[in-house]
Amino acid sequence: MAAWLDERRSEARAALASTPLPTLKDENWRYTSLRGIDFDGFATVSGAGESLRTATVLGDLETAGELVQRGQDVVHVRLDDETRAAGVVLSSLDDAVETHTELVDRHLGRVLDLRDRFIAENSATWSGGAFVYVPADVTVGLPLRLVVENPEAGARTLWRTLVVVGAHARVTLVEELAPGEPGYLNGALELVLGDGAEVDLVQTQELHHESYHFTAARAEIARDATLRWFSLGLGGKLGKARQESRLGGPGSAVRATGLYALGERQHLDLDTSQEHAAPNATSDLAYKGALRGHARSVWRGIIKVDEGAQGTDAFQENRNLLLSGHSHADSIPGLQILANDVRCTHAATVSRLDSELLFFLMARGFERSEAEKMLVTAFYADALARIENLAVRERFAAALALRTT
Numbered sequence: 001m002a003a004w005l006d007e008r009r010s011e012a013r014a015a016l017a018s019t020p021l022p023t024l025k026d027e028n029w030r031y032t033s034l035r036g037i038d039f040d041g042f043a044t045v046s047g048a049g050e051s052l053r054t055a056t057v058l059g060d061l062e063t064a065g066e067l068v069q070r071g072q073d074v075v076h077v078r079l080d081d082e083t084r085a086a087g088v089v090l091s092s093l094d095d096a097v098e099t100h101t102e103l104v105d106r107h108l109g110r111v112l113d114l115r116d117r118f119i120a121e122n123s124a125t126w127s128g129g130a131f132v133y134v135p136a137d138v139t140v141g142l143p144l145r146l147v148v149e150n151p152e153a154g155a156r157t158l159w160r161t162l163v164v165v166g167a168h169a170r171v172t173l174v175e176e177l178a179p180g181e182p183g184y185l186n187g188a189l190e191l192v193l194g195d196g197a198e199v200d201l202v203q204t205q206e207l208h209h210e211s212y213h214f215t216a217a218r219a220e221i222a223r224d225a226t227l228r229w230f231s232l233g234l235g236g237k238l239g240k241a242r243q244e245s246r247l248g249g250p251g252s253a254v255r256a257t258g259l260y261a262l263g264e265r266q267h268l269d270l271d272t273s274q275e276h277a278a279p280n281a282t283s284d285l286a287y288k289g290a291l292r293g294h295a296r297s298v299w300r301g302i303i304k305v306d307e308g309a310q311g312t313d314a315f316q317e318n319r320n321l322l323l324s325g326h327s328h329a330d331s332i333p334g335l336q337i338l339a340n341d342v343r344c345t346h347a348a349t350v351s352r353l354d355s356e357l358l359f360f361l362m363a364r365g366f367e368r369s370e371a372e373k374m375l376v377t378a379f380y381a382d383a384l385a386r387i388e389n390l391a392v393r394e395r396f397a398a399a400l401a402l403r404t405t
Contacts, residue, residue, distance in 0.1 A: 002097055008109050012123035015114040016261065022117065030331050031298040032240055032269040037212060042156035042184040044222035047071035048372050051148055054179040057204045057232065059398045061174065061391060064142035067130050068153045069159050070180075073129040086138045088171075093129025093160055098281075103133060108162050116242070118214040122188040126160035132173060136166030136194065141174040143202070148187065150180035150211065158186045167194035167222075172389065174202045179235060189217040193225040195249065200228045202392055206399070207235035209264065216242040223249030223278075230387055232396055233260035233268055233289075234403055240269040244287045247281035249275070257386045258287035259396060261403040262295035262327075269298040272402035276342075278310035286405065287318045288383045290376055290404045291327035302334040303344050310341040315349040321379050323372070323404065329372070376404045 001009075021039075022029040039063025065079035067090055074092040089100060096104050112119045116281060129148045146167050150157045157180075177185065185207065193199055205215055205312055213236045219227050227245060245254040254274065274283040289297050299318040320329035329346035359369035380400055387393040 001152065002101065002105075005097055009124055011375050012120050014160050015120040016124050017119040019150050021040065028271060032238070032267065038137045039184060040251070041154070043154060044310070045071045045152050045155045046090070047073035047075045047151050051146060052178055054149065054359060056147060056176045057206055057234075058174060058176060058392065058395050060370040061145065061395075062142055063145045063174070064140055066145045067092070067146045068149070069128045069130070069157070070149045071155055071157055072088045072166045074130070083140055083162040087135040088140060089131065089133040090144055090171040091131050092328045093131045093162060094127065096131035096162070100131065100133065101122055102123070103164055104162060105132065107164055107190060110222050111192065112188055112216055114137070116216060118186055119188055119216050122158050122160060123330060126158045126188070126213065129160040129346070130162070132161075132163040134165045134169040134171045136169055138166070138169045138220040143174045145174040145176070147176045147178055148185070149178040149216045150183040150185055150208070153183065156184040156186070157183065159237055161187070163189070163191045165197045165199055168196040169194065169393045170198045172200040172202065176204040177207055177235075179206055179208050180211070182208040185211060185213040187215040189215075190218040190388065191217070191296050193219065193221045193227060197222070197225040197226060198218055199226070200389065201230070203231040205233050205235055205239075205241070209235060209237060209266070210353065213239035215239075218244040219246065219254070221245060221249065221252040221254060225249060227254045229254060229256040229351070229391065231258045232399065233270075234399060235241070236266065236268070238267045240271065240272045244273040245275065245283065246277055247283060248277045252278065252284040254284070255386065259380060259383055259400060260289035260297065261400050262289065262297060263292040263403060265294045265387040266291060267296045270300070272299070272301040274303045274308050274314055274316065276309040276314060277306045278311040279309055281309065283314045286383055286386065289329070290321040290323055290379065291329060292323045293403065294326045296327065297329045300332040301332070301346070302336060303346070304343065305337040305339050305342050307338045309339045312342040312344065314342070314344045318319050319379075320350045322352050341396070362390070373401070373405045377401065
């Protein structure tokens with residue numbers, strides 16, 4: 001192991017040892033209890049076999065390259081010859097530590113800090129992982145795809161992803177958490193965009209309904225760079241996902257779209273942050289979810305505007321649709337503004353199906369189930385329209401329809 005990586009892992013182990021599991025007394029965990037979860041009871045296992053055992057939402061999406069991690073191991077890596085010839089790198093992070101030392105050393109652990117116990121655990125113990133590098137001025141025509149699967153019941157899977165996109169490069173990156181077997185999953189993603197880069201990041205999570213999952217993703221966005229971020233949350237028993245973007249260059253932009261559909265007793269906690277650290281940057285975040293059964297969602301969003309970030313234009317919204325009398329949603333928007341020439345707005349709603357619209361449709365011959373399906377489809381429509389990739393949009397729509405009807 002490289003000396004610098006060993007030092008970074010030691011720092012993470014120290015943070016892990018000194019940071020207790022969060023409780024309801026911690027502000028960002030007020031609505032998500034970890035009581036009764038025995039994290040030490042999950043075993044680390046190898047990922048025997050190259051092929052996935054469970055299908056994913058995006059299925060047969062055409063790609064330029066693919067990496068699969070099962071358990072602690074990367075079991076499959078493929079990259080088209082043409083893409084490789086352009087200087088693009090897709091490899092396990094373990095391999096990249098040796099083959100692309102300078103890049104990995106410069107960025108790994110520099111985007112995500114260790115303030116969260118789960119990130120500390122990930123930083124201290126990840127194996128396998130994924131490394132993506134797109135050189136300056138290179139456009140990757142087809143998506144690059146990363147897939148993670150928990151291979152055995154009662155297993156733990158920890159993975160780390162580092163993505164570095166050079167100036168004026170363009171790429172679509174897909175990260176999917178396959179259903180797999182029930183267990184504990186802990187993931188971290190660090191994304192670095194160079195000046196003028198354009199990245200579409202698509203993340204899907206459809207884990208086994210008895211899995212626990214905790215993920216953190218953070219993007220550093222340079223001058224005039226654009227990140228379009230799409231996420232879909234469907235699975236798991238209890239989980240928390242952090243999604244953070246830091247607009248560090250003038251003229252940078254991020255557009256984040258989150259969709260989720262929950263049922264039974266699922267609990268999903270979403271924690272988003274849009275930090276404006278440079279002037280004339282733009283952020284636009286829209287999260288929408290529909291809940292059935294005894295499902296519960298939590299969304300906490302913060303827009304931060306640092307000193308000197310004049311000309312900021314930021315928006316965030318969270319809309320929730322309750323499809324049963326027992327489902328529940330908490331929506332907590334927030335602003336932290338240290339500049340005076342800004343435009344920052346937010347919106348949050350929690351509502352049930354419109355009874356008048358439901359009556360209107362049923363009075364015209366639609367069965368109640370059909371009418372409800374039409375209204376739920378309409379609820380998601382504007383958020384789905386933000387996804388420019390038609391294949392991704394259609395697969396997202398189909399997955400949401402299956403879980404809300």
